Structures are given as C-alpha cells and as structure tokens.
Amino acid sequence: xxxxxxxxxxxxxxxxxxxxxxxxxxxxxxxxxxxxxxxxxxxxxxxxxxxxxxxxxxxxxxxxxxxxxxxxxxxxxxxxxxxxxxxxxxxxxxxxxxxxxxxxxxxxxxxxxxxxxxxxxxxxxxxxxxxxxxxxxxxxxxxxxxxxxxxxxxxxxxxxxxxxxxxxxxxxxxxxxxxxxxxxxxxxxxxxxxxxxxxxxxxxxxxxxxxxxxxxxxxxxxxxxxxxxxxxxxxxxxxxxxxxxxxxxxxxxxxxxxxxxxxxxxxxxxxxxxxxxxxxxxxxxxxxxxxxxxxx
Numbered sequence: 596x597x598x599x600x601x602x603x604x605x606x607x608x609x610x611x612x613x614x615x616x617x618x619x620x621x622x623x624x625x626x627x628x629x630x631x632x633x634x635x636x637x638x639x640x641x642x643x644x645x646x647x648x649x650x651x652x653x654x655x656x657x658x659x660x661x662x663x664x665x666x667x668x669x670x671x672x673x674x675x676x677x678x679x680x681x682x683x684x685x686x687x688x689x690x691x692x693x694x695x696x697x698x699x700x701x702x703x704x705x706x707x708x709x710x711x712x713x714x715x716x717x718x719x720x721x722x723x724x725x726x727x728x729x730x731x732x733x734x735x736x737x738x739x740x741x742x743x744x745x746x747x748x749x750x751x752x753x754x755x756x757x758x759x760x761x762x763x764x765x766x767x768x769x770x771x772x773x774x775x776x777x778x779x780x781x782x783x784x785x786x787x788x789x790x791x792x793x794x795x796x797x798x799x800x801x802x803x804x805x806x807x808x809x810x811x812x813x814x815x816x817x818x819x820x821x822x823x824x825x826x827x828x829x830x831x832x833x834x835x836x837x838x839x840x841x842x843x844x845x846x847x848x849x850x851x852x853x854x855x856x857x858x859x860x861x862x863x864x865x866x867x868x869x870x871x872x873x874x875x876x877x878x879x880x881x882x883x884x885x886x887x888x889x890x891x
Contacts, residue, residue, distance in 0.1 A: 621800060626693075626725075626747075626749070626802070626832075626867065626881075635690055635691075635692045635693070635880070636688060636690050636691045636692065636693070636878070636879045636880040636881075636883075637691065637692070637693035637694070637695055637725070637873075637877070637878075637879075637881075638680075638681065638684050638685075638691050638693070638694050638695070638877070638878045638879075639695045639696070639697050639698075639873060639874065639875055639876055639877045639878070640672060640677040640680070640681070640694065640695070640696050640711060640876075641668035641670065641671050641672055641698060641699055641875040641876040642671065642672050642673070642674060642677050642696060642702075642705065642707045642708060642711045643696060643698055643699070643700050643701065643702040643704070643705035643707060643708050644671045644698075644699055644700045644705065645700045645701065645704050645705050646698075646700035646701040646704060646729075647701050647704040647729075647731055647732070647767070647768040647769070648701065648729055648731060648764055648766065648767050648768065648779075648783065649764065649765040649766050650763060650764060650765070650806075650840075651762070651763055651764070651765055651840055651841035651842050652763075652806060652808065652836055652837065652838070652839055652840060652841075652842040653839065653840060654839045654840045667699065667874045667875060667876075668698070668699045668874060668875040668876040669876055669886070670876065671699070673707070674707050674710040674711040674714055675714070677711050677714075678711070678714045678715065678718055678719075681694060681715070681718075681719060681722075682718075684878055685719075685722070687888075688878075688879065690880070691722075691878070691879075692722065692723055693722070693723040693724075693725050693747075694715060694719065694722050694723065694724055694725065695724075695725035695726065695727065695747075696708050696711065696712070696725075696726050696727070697726070697727040697749075697873070697875050698727070698875035699875040701728065701729050701731070701732075702726055702727065702728055703726075703728050703731070703732040703733065703736045704731075704732060708726070709739065709743065712724065712726075712740070712743040712744065712745065713743060715744070716743055716744040720744065723746060723747065724743070724744045724745045724746060724747070725745065725746070725747040725748070725749070726740060726745050726747075726748055726749070727748075727749040727750075727751070727804070728748065728749070728750055728751070728790075729750070729751050729783075729787075730750040730751070730752060730783070730786055730787035730790045730791070731767065731769060731782075731783060731786050731787070732786070732790075733748075733750065733786065733787070733789075733790025733791070733793070733794065734786055734789040734790045734793055737790055737793045737794050737797060737799070738793075738797065740799075741797050741799060745799070746799060746800055747799070747800045747801075747802070748794050748799050748800070748801050748802070749801075749802045749803070749804055749832075750787060750790065750791055750794075750801070750802075750803050750804070751803075751804040751805075751806065752787050752791075752803050752804070752805060752819060752823070753805050753806045753808065753812055753819070754780070754784070754812055754815060754819065755784060755788075755815075755818055755819050755822040756815060756818065757777050757780040757781045757784055758777065758780075759780075759811065759812050759815055760780030760781075760783060760784055761776050761777045761779065761780040762811050762812075763780075763806075763808065763811065763812070764779055764780055764783060765841065766779055767779035767780070767782055767783050769782050769786075788822075788826070791803070791823065791826050791828060792826050792827075795826060795827040795828065801827075801828055801830075802828070802830040802831070802832060802867065803819070803823045803828050803830070803831050803832070804831075804832045804834055805819050805820075805831060805832065805833050805834065806834050806835075806836055807833050807834065807835050807836060807848050807852075807853055807856060808836045808842065808845065809836065809845055809846060809847070809848055809852075810845060811842075811845070813848065813852075813856070816833060816856050816859075816860060817856075817859055817860055817863070819831070820860040820863040820864050821863055823864060824863050824864045828864065829864060829865050830864065830865050830866075830867055831860060831864050831865070831866055831867065832866070832867035833853060833856060833857050833860065833866065835847050835848045835850075835853050836848065854868075869881060874886070
C-alpha cells in the first residue's frame with residue numbers, strides 16, 4: 596500500500612499514519628494504543644508450544660500462577676479448545692476485543708497457530724487478531740497471516756548487528772538445520788528485516804519488541820530504533836531483561852535506565868511505555884488479568 600493511501604491520526608498524542616480501514620485495530624488494541632488500556636482487553640491463546648530458536652534469556656519449563664512473563668502458560672490448548680475458551684471469555688468479559696497468539700513458543704513454528712486462526716476467522720470475524728513472533732519464518736508466512744485475518748503483528752528484535760545477535764541466540768533452527776554463532780544471527784536478522792518490510796508493505800499494523808539486556812545490547816537499542824523506523828515501523832516496545840537461563844546473572848536495567856533509553860529512542864520512533872510483559876495465556880486488561888478463572 597502506498598503512502599498516499601494512508602491518512603494521519605492522533606494516537607496517544609502523536610501523529611501516526613494509518614489505513615482508514617484499520618483504525619479500530621489501533622484504537623481498541625491495548626498494546627498498540629495506551630489509551631485503550633482501561634477500556635479494552637486482550638486474550639492470549641497458548642496454542643504454540645514449540646520454538647525454533649533459543650534465546651539466552653528464555654526458559655519455558657516451569658509455571659507459577661503468580662508469575663507474569665512471556666513464555667509462561669498454565670496449559671497448552673488445542674485449536675478447538677482455544678476457540679471454546681474464546682467463546683467463554685467474551686461472554687464473561689465483553690470488553691475483550693483482541694485475540695492474540697504469543698506462544699508459549701514461536702507461533703509461526705506451530706501448525707496449530709494457523710488452525711486456530713482459521714477457526715477464529717470463521718467464528719469470530721469481528722475480533723481483532725494479533726500475533727507475536729521472533730520473525731524467523733515471517734517472510735514466508737506473513738501473507739497467510741493476512742489471509743487468516745491477522746491485522747496486528749509484533750516482532751521481537753533485539754539486535755540489528757549479527758555480532759550482537761550471536762550473543763543473544765544460542766541457536767537458530769531454520770528449515771530443519773541448526774545454526775549457531777554469527778551464522779545463526781545473520782539468518783535471523785535477514786529474515787526479521789525481510790518479514791518486517793513485507794508486513795508493512797501488506798498494510799499490517801506492525802510493532803517491534805526489543806529486549807534491553809545490560810552489557811549485551813544496551814548500547815545498541817538506538818540502532819534498532821533507527822533501523823525499524825527506516826522500514827516504516829512506528830512503534831517500539833523496549834522491555835527490560837527478566838534474568839533467566841544463560842543471562843540469569845545479568846542485573847536487569849532499572850526503571851530509570853529503561854526510561855532513559857526510551858526517551859532517546861522516542862526521537863526516532865514512538866515508544867510503548869505501558870507493557871506488562873504478558874504471559875502466553877494472559878486474559879483481561881493490562882495489569883488486570885483474569886486467566887486464573889479459566890485454568891484448573
């Protein structure tokens with residue numbers, strides 16, 4: 596879609612280009628619009644357990660009901676179970692407007708993701724469909740996502756330099772072959788950039804999540820912001836490291852340190868400052884989760 600086909604809207608006090616047919620996908624999405632947080636909610640469907648990369652800050656082997664972080668779920672659902680769960684939730688909480696798939700693994704690496712999206716398209720065409728991905732398979736799957744009704748995509752991209760990326764990824768499993776080191780990071784970056792560009796070209800509302808990892812990429816976040824802005828991405832979410840796995844001994848950034856980097860990057864692209872680093876099965880308004888009601 597050409598730039599001439601977009602208009603400009605005030606979102607969170609800032610001029611943002613938008614496709615008139617997709618304004619609702621911004622206005623009612625609590626992640627893409629801070630003003631939506633108190634009025635609308637989201638529901639994450641944990642239908643995608645497998646992952647095709649290993650990040651050095653990620654572990655998905657345990658769950659605590661009081662823990663809120665990406666990769667955590669109390670139960671992995673089948674596509675059919677997920678759709679029934681949606682039916683129950685929107686009956687109980689009609690303010691839920693967004694249905695997202697964010698794991699607990701990599702959604703695009705699980706066929707159940709696409710089966711679920713097809714069922715959602717048939718049964719709940721009015722709900723906003725959202726998906727989070729590491730981007731490795733995005734170039735080959737993004738057109739299918741659009742066909743299945745996905746309007747909002749988030750890609751986690753924490754480096755635009757393979758020399759930094761190789762410190763973040765233990766391995767990248769691409770089409771059945773495992774890559775490590777710089778080679779894996781180069782494949783990852785190439786596909787992320789290509790996928791983001793295609794997502795923007797297709798008119799999908801696209802956000803980038805960037806994990807802020809002290810001593811690893813804290814000096815590099817501005818470069819990420821500049822790169823994604825050049826691709827047409829208007830929103831970046833800088834998330835503080837939750838120390839785990841190989842990065843368990845890294846001291847996470849303080850709120851003031853994160854804020855300083857957000858302020859610097861805000862000169863380049865709009866910053867999402869209200870993220871709660873949600874679970875893969877989160878339900879409700881941001882910060883007001885109700886998923887315990889649905890898990891035994």
